[in-house]
Amino acid sequence: MAPKFKGNSDDWLDDQSSRRSGKGTVISKKKKADALDSSEANATVAEVFPRQCRVRLDETGEEILCGYRRASVLGHAAGHAEEGERDRSPVAVGDRVQIERSSPDSGTVKGICARRNLLARPAPGRDRTQKKVRQVIAANVDVLVIVASVGEPEFSPGLVDRFLIAAESAGIHPVICVSKLDLLNGSERPWEMYADLGYEVFPCCAKKGQGTVQLQERLEGLTAVFCGHSGVGKTSLLRVLLGTELGKVGAVSEATGKGRHTTSSAVLLEQKKFSAKTAWIDTPGVREFGLMNLEPEALPEFFPEFKELVCSTQGCLHYDQPGAEPGCLAHSLPRYPSYCRILESLLAGEN
Template identity: 35%
Template structure:
């Protein structure tokens, strides 16, 4: 097996962004060495998971990030002033973390499943904190019936962590979900050490406190990488394509073939087979309500462009 080529000062090299704080962050070089970097230009906006071209400098100051290589995919959020910004790139699996506490935000789960499908990544629902509640809630069983992959774990107790590690080992994964769901605790359990800050629920609101200020990438024991992202109040992926929305609700595909109109959006159109299936109980009403909520948002966004 050939040895990694060492990085020479002033010689361009390829690296992987493993942490990002504005124009600064860390790169993993081909040697495996972790290096601090500074973006050479303000137009460069690297994110965790980016493959970049960089060079070392003679004065041992941070490596200079010269260029961002083309991304295979990306995950975006709605940031300040409703602007869309990319938060992660080049991932193959989106791990959507939810739990009994705080109360699950299923609209966010739906949105993230749509985002995974739209980016060409696998969507995996990780139901955490099984020590707090026995059995799967109805909505989780509905996701399972729709064909989505679900892993149930307890990050705090370490239950079923090995199974999750095996599921992630062939992937570069992004961990996302609402605050307080235990994403950082889960990453620590996967690593077998404390790397990501883990917060607690606010006793007053039972909401989670943010514990991850920026995206961080970790190498997992046994293979694979995981990116830990901020919580729900800052991570709200934007759906810009109706195909993404459809992909997040695969159980609608078969009855949709029987709709009277080819462009039916399963809202109130006559002859809609999806609506008939919901009324007859063959499709879950909760899933359809989630679809309609995202459809309204998608149409409002499309009308404003």
């Protein structure tokens, strides 16, 4: 059975008492702001901290720090937490927001637009009111780049499968980037299966610069979020793709005065080489990636190779239990063990 997500050392919760304004006035819990119209936004969220976020201004491309309050930004907007759920933070990297500048390098988030999509995972624990907590990793993205290394750490098909499902269920196009190609030895290439299944696979090596041009061209003009285990080489790859412009991130850490590690939370990176629309998001590594709001019965839809199966039980769940589903034809498929692990975790309600 897949282990539960246990959280990361970088986990933090934003201001739990954000119902209370600075002056001690209690803002009604029920009062929610309405979503902004997209024409009202003037900035994109580039990095999120407790009670503050770094935003990139549309007009000048400048980045400034803005305060946000849960009550004033958390709206009825599409893509925001529904009944029974609570977002760990009301803003996420990639959110389109309206900000009001109060000084050359700071301001306040006044409102937030509906999200066209979002990549989220369950955050550990529940809030005070027993609601499930959701961590939105990034919003409004075109592509999820699933990075998995050839070695160090070993290629992990289980995590690739989970990210593929998360992307497709969120309406985000996934591509697989196989990193650290220089560590290839022996004949095993477990990622080739994904190309055979019709997924886009980009073998790359950040160290030697192999395959990076192809990936760069594929992502040009798009907002892409890079995800994968810690240490697979996401940041190294982005450094090559962006032409070592990640130094900019360090400068921003100075601005927050916190000396944060560049990828202790998701961060929208600047892309000067291409069109203004291109935006790439680096994320901290995850050990496990839980799937949100996915019914076990829906799981086979996310495995294209299962679609052609004509098992003798109609609506077969392809569940590997002795005698459970006689006549199931899924057992010989390469991704069957991975399917079963994910199915079992969904049936156990673990995400």
